[in-house]
Amino acid sequence: MLSFTEENYLKALLQITLEFDDKPGAGTNELANQLNVKPATATDMLKKLKDKKLVDYKKYGKISLTAIGRRHAIEIVRKHRLWETFLFKKLSFTWDEVHEVAEQLEHIQSQKLVDRLDEFLSYPEFDPHGDVIPNAKGELRVAFKKTLAEVAEGQSCKMVAVKDNSAGFLKYVVKVGLGINNNIKVLSKESYDAMLTIEVNDVVSSVSQKFAQNIFVVCPWCEDGKSCSKTKCEIK
Amino acid sequence: MLSFTEENYLKALLQITLEFDDKPGAGTNELANQLNVKPATATDMLKKLKDKKLVDYKKYGKISLTAIGRRHAIEIVRKHRLWETFLFKKLSFTWDEVHEVAEQLEHIQSQKLVDRLDEFLSYPEFDPHGDVIPNAKGELRVAFKKTLAEVAEGQSCKMVAVKDNSAGFLKYVVKVGLGINNNIKVLSKESYDAMLTIEVNDVVSSVSQKFAQNIFVVCPWCEDGKSCSKTKCEIK
């Protein structure tokens, strides 16, 4: 049985290694930072997780999950996102409120509970932030996504998820009038500071580059004519 | 903010002091026993809880909750029983499965979650074991109950709750054909070993004294003509 803390390390490791496709592994500082602990603490825990055969790790080397570690991590992500969906759909939480509570609920140990919750929610595919919920087999379908910041001037796209799940960002997203599945047209891009002028539901607004980098979109027809939305997700 | 462990001590203390009406307070061994720790461990924690003004405690004396400690404990019991009700009513758990998972869920910190869960369940009054769920104000209505073992020969009564919530006992209760709200007639009582012959739904069976002492009942008309079922609960 894994402790809360161990589970959090595994989850953080999964999140880091999933950041981009060909990531070789996580670093100690990176991991420590994600978990709000000091690097020395992370080193200690990594030795422990290595002994338990949950991570591949050697001194001064890159860190990655073993197959077993990965399976655990995915199960935690599954629980997290199922609980978020429960809070959102059944208990009327807003999308900026669900993350914090799910951070606690994801550690509840009961396979039956997870299975029944999944069933109760009719096997949802996405959580309230648009992230894919791993299925019961532990398959994590990872969609190829681009951020709003990468969309070319004049292009239209559809918002599918957010990168930053913090309450602060999510509230801001709502304020700008955005939400999952909204169609966004990029009217113009300022070359000086990369500010974007976008149109959503016939309302025009301006957003910063930082903001745009945290909005995931798919756009069916890109400038070069090739689709960037591989709608058939890849199982990683 | 209280730790899991501190919460468990408060809950155990409430359970012990509620055992019977004029209980002066808990003992260290009693408490340690309930929590499956050694008395020495309990002593340490009691000092800590005393410093936090959650328990009234002095060396070698009886232990009781302060008003604040009690309020905390009741909130934990409320959460426990609401979660049990959720698992039972919404996720089709059986009554012998809910306790274990609720032991974990009761520690989730989110006032909003508790309130919304209560609302989602339509403000239930009783959990699957027949125990009263404290309301949002922290009022714990304690019903005056007698056990099946105290019912006189020839009397009829109604099962309202169980004393022992362990999965083993609950499965046995089901096997005997009993459940909350069943009407039970005590046909005879063996004077030698206090075995009871009871009739439930026209089925006659025999139960031990130990068993009968863990079944709570109300019986409207007792031998002496006085009602033992004070249906208007007392708020303690």
Next chain:
DNA sequence: TATATAAGTTAGATTAACCTAACAAATAAG
């Protein structure tokens, strides 16, 4: 009431998860 037993406390040790400070290795920059 004196003493045996039960109940409760103290002291000292352990483990998990964290820290700081000092050091070592790897990488980047001149």
Next chain:
DNA sequence: CTTATTTGTTAGGTTAATCTAACTTATATA
């Protein structure tokens, strides 16, 4: 290719929650 910087590790210490063993206080009984 040497040095500066970043990154990561080690050593030693802290806190919460637990333990065992030895001791003290309270209670029950002869």
